[in-house]
Every structure is written in structure tokens, then in C-alpha cells.
Amino acid sequence: MIAVLLCAGMAFAQTKEGGITTQMLEQMQRQQALQPANRAIFNAIASNAIDDLAKNFQNQGPVDTHFSTETPKQSIHDQKSSGRCWMFSGLNVLRANFAKQHEDTLAVEFSHDYLFFYDQLEKSNLMLQGVIDNAAKPIDDPRVQFFFKNPIGDGGTFCGVSDLAEKYGLVPKSVVPETFSAENTSRMARLISSKLREFGLELRQMVADKRKSVDIQKRKTEMLSTVYNMLCLTLGEPVKQFTYAFTDKDGKAKGESRTYTPREFYDATVGKQLNGTFIMVMNDPRRPYHKTYEVELDRHTYDGHNWKYLNLPMDEIEELAIASLKDGRKMYSSYDVGKQLDRKRGYMDTENYDYATLFSTSFNMDKAQRISTFDSGSTHAMTLSAVDLDANGQARKWKVENSWGPTYGQAGCLIMTDRWFREYMFRLVVDKQYVSDTLLKEYEQKPLMVMPEDPLFQMDED
Numbered sequence: 001m002i003a004v005l006l007c008a009g010m011a012f013a014q015t016k017e018g019g020i021t022t023q024m025l026e027q028m029q030r031q032q033a034l035q036p037a038n039r040a041i042f043n044a045i046a047s048n049a050i051d052d053l054a055k056n057f058q059n060q061g062p063v064d065t066h067f068s069t070e071t072p073k074q075s076i077h078d079q080k081s082s083g084r085c086w087m088f089s090g091l092n093v094l095r096a097n098f099a100k101q102h103e104d105t106l107a108v109e110f111s112h113d114y115l116f117f118y119d120q121l122e123k124s125n126l127m128l129q130g131v132i133d134n135a136a137k138p139i140d141d142p143r144v145q146f147f148f149k150n151p152i153g154d155g156g157t158f159c160g161v162s163d164l165a166e167k168y169g170l171v172p173k174s175v176v177p178e179t180f181s182a183e184n185t186s187r188m189a190r191l192i193s194s195k196l197r198e199f200g201l202e203l204r205q206m207v208a209d210k211r212k213s214v215d216i217q218k219r220k221t222e223m224l225s226t227v228y229n230m231l232c233l234t235l236g237e238p239v240k241q242f243t244y245a246f247t248d249k250d251g252k253a254k255g256e257s258r259t260y261t262p263r264e265f266y267d268a269t270v271g272k273q274l275n276g277t278f279i280m281v282m283n284d285p286r287r288p289y290h291k292t293y294e295v296e297l298d299r300h301t302y303d304g305h306n307w308k309y310l311n312l313p314m315d316e317i318e319e320l321a322i323a324s325l326k327d328g329r330k331m332y333s334s335y336d337v338g339k340q341l342d343r344k345r346g347y348m349d350t351e352n353y354d355y356a357t358l359f360s361t362s363f364n365m366d367k368a369q370r371i372s373t374f375d376s377g378s379t380h381a382m383t384l385s386a387v388d389l390d391a392n393g394q395a396r397k398w399k400v401e402n403s404w405g406p407t408y409g410q411a412g413c414l415i416m417t418d419r420w421f422r423e424y425m426f427r428l429v430v431d432k433q434y435v436s437d438t439l440l441k442e443y444e445q446k447p448l449m450v451m452p453e454d455p456l457f458q459m460d461e462d
Helices: 002-012 022-033 038-047 050-054 085-101 112-133 142-149 158-168 186-208 213-235 262-269 314-326 367-372 418-424 437-443
Strands: 242-244 258-260 278-282 292-295 307-311 331-335 380-389 395-401 413-417 425-431 448-450
Touching: 038 050, 085 112, 085 158, 085 262, 085 331, 085 380, 112 142, 112 158, 112 186, 112 213, 142 186, 158 262, 158 278, 186 213, 258 262, 278 314, 278 437, 307 437, 314 331, 314 380, 314 395, 314 418, 314 425, 395 418, 413 418, 418 425
Parallel strands: 278 307, 292 448
Antiparallel strands: 242 258, 278 425, 292 307, 331 380, 331 425, 380 395, 395 413
């Protein structure tokens, strides 16, 4: 008992400036006593979810599901317990493009497991080569730490889809279905990450020992062979060729089945090089608009493309999105999906929850401030599929195809008001045919390089 009292006395005897003093604590306690309703609020929160209590009753009417401009519906997939939303959204766009060009053919379902295999292998190489390139720097250098902290991950952007699909091709989902580890990536990722960190230390030592470059690259290939084996045992060894027949809308085969390589299937379904056909735009109010930026090391393959984007105000981003949707083209897009999301209704609006009143405070940061303080940023990619326009052609609400299964939200989709869209939408990938010559010219400016540690440039992965 004496020891406990001594410890308590020592805690309040701390006098370093900036610590919580006895006087400060007493002031907090007096302020708490002045709010008698807090006892009732505590009793409610102690037994209920905060969102249930903060739900704005006046905003709980039926969700309006009418859209003046809507692209054709397609099946909804489920990324399960993985961070592959970027891949699901990107492949959604590719299969929608195929359906638009082949209206008499049953839609193609692409394998996520197949492309994810090469995503993880390429990210492993990106990490190991990054360690080699920066081996002369100390282990606590920010760039070296970047590679060791995140050897691989599930997240990504549309650049990953374009680089990986062009390099390795695509295969049907029926040929390479999902494995348990594809849908539940955490254990596989931790094990491979641990092995890559071990390999990274060895490569740093080889550079320090002034080993020949050819020997270092030979050893790196051996290391990647270990990763390849781990991926084969969890995701399955990638197919080199397969037999497939396209079918019509009634499920009848259109001609004879034939043998494809993944690259040949890419040619048959995508039919062109993706890189160079689109631009990525972002709304980042912290930075000047109509400037182009490139995110260093934000890519999936070492020899691939960094994520480059044109920063635009929301009005101009919406114009691009509307033009694409009016022509029946879906788009890759990303959001801070967890903000003000009514999960039961699949509905996002800035007025869904009144947290301020519940906690007797306010939440007043604007979009730029939320980004700067890591309070908000792009976390989840979804496929923009519809917009509802008023009589003046202005957006009232938007709809996206999600990758959380067909029973989530509005039959697998989410609906968002325009005011939510403007606050929490960040990235959009648009085919160049819908972009003005002026914006295309701005996109080709020499980009300003930004670092991947920036609050807004985390990969989409929810």
C-alpha cells in the first residue's frame, strides 16, 4: 500500500513543462462536473456503438436510387480480407470496356489471383532492388526505412493494373480462381515481408563488402526464387496457357474454344496498350491546381510507371467524370470511404452522423487540413458507374461499384451525395478521349516530384 501511494505521489510530482499537472487535471474534472448530461450520454455510449447514437435521424429517409446517367450493371466481386480494391476496381473498368465493345458477348471475368501473384513478385523485386540502390545510405535513412518498413503490401493504384496486365497478361477467373491466401492476405504478407527484410540486410552487406554487381544480381534472383516458391504455395503457380471459349448472352459458345497465353488473352479482351491512353487526376487543395505531380516509388514494378497525376479542382474533375459516364464508360476512382458511411444503407453523406453534438464539440477542419494532418486521405478504390444530374447538368449524387460483395450496401454498390463526393473523393482515372487538349497539355508538364510518405499518397487498399 505504501509503494502504491509512493508511485501515485511520484506521478503528480513530475514538473517538466508540457506535462499534465495536478492543476490541469483538476480543471478538466471541474469542467466535466459542469456537464450533468454526460452521465446519461456515457450510459448510452457504454452499451451502444457510437455510430448508432450519432446517427442523424433527419437524414435517415429512403435512399434515392434513381440516376439520370448510369452505365450498364455488371457482377459485383468481393475482395474479402485483402487490400486489393485497386485491382478489383481496375479490372472492373477493363471488363466493362470489353462489354461495351462486344455487346453480343457475355462479360469476361478476370482472375484477381493471377495478377496478384505477379503484383507481389514485382513488389518484392522493387523492394530488394531499392535496398541495393540505397545500400550506401545508413539503415535509418528515410529512404532505406521506406523499403524495410513496407517490403510489400496489398495496396496499389490503377498504374499497377496497367503495368502488370501489359507485362503479364490476363486470364479468366474460371481458369485461376481465388485461393484462401488471395482472399486472406495478412499471414502470407507477413511471412514474405519478414523474408524480404532478411534478404535486404544480406544485400546491404554484399554492397558494403564491394561484391560485384553481377554477383549481387545473381543472389537477388535466388532470393526472388524463394519468394516465387512461397507465392506458388499460397496463390498457385501462374498458368502459362489455357483453353477458353467466349460465349454469347445466352451462354452458348461463340465458335470453337482455343488455347491462349495470358498475353494473348489480354490482346483479345483489352486489345491495346493501356499506358498512354488515360490520365490520372486528383483533388489536393493543399497544392496549386493545374500542376502535374509524380509520386516517387509509388509503382508496382521496378521498370514500371510512377503514379503521375494532374491536380484539379472538383468542378473540373466532375466534368471529366460526367463526360465519361454519359458515354457509358466506368472509371477507376478512390475515396476516404470510412467517413460518414452508413454501412447498412450503403449511403455516404456528410450529414449521416452528428458526432459533434454527441460529444459537445465540433469537427471543423477543411479538406486540405484533414489531408495535412493525416485525418483523411485516399483509402479505397471503387468503380464510378453512375451520376444523377439536375436540370442544370449539375451532379446531385453518384454511384460506385464496390468490391465488398453483392449483398453489401445497395446490391454491392454505394451511393454518395455530391457534397460527400467533393469532400472525400481524391483520385480519378479518365480515358484521354474525354479530356480537353488544354488539360492534356497540362498533364504533360514536367512533374513535380513528391515523396510517398506524403499523407495523400498512400496506396488504395481498404
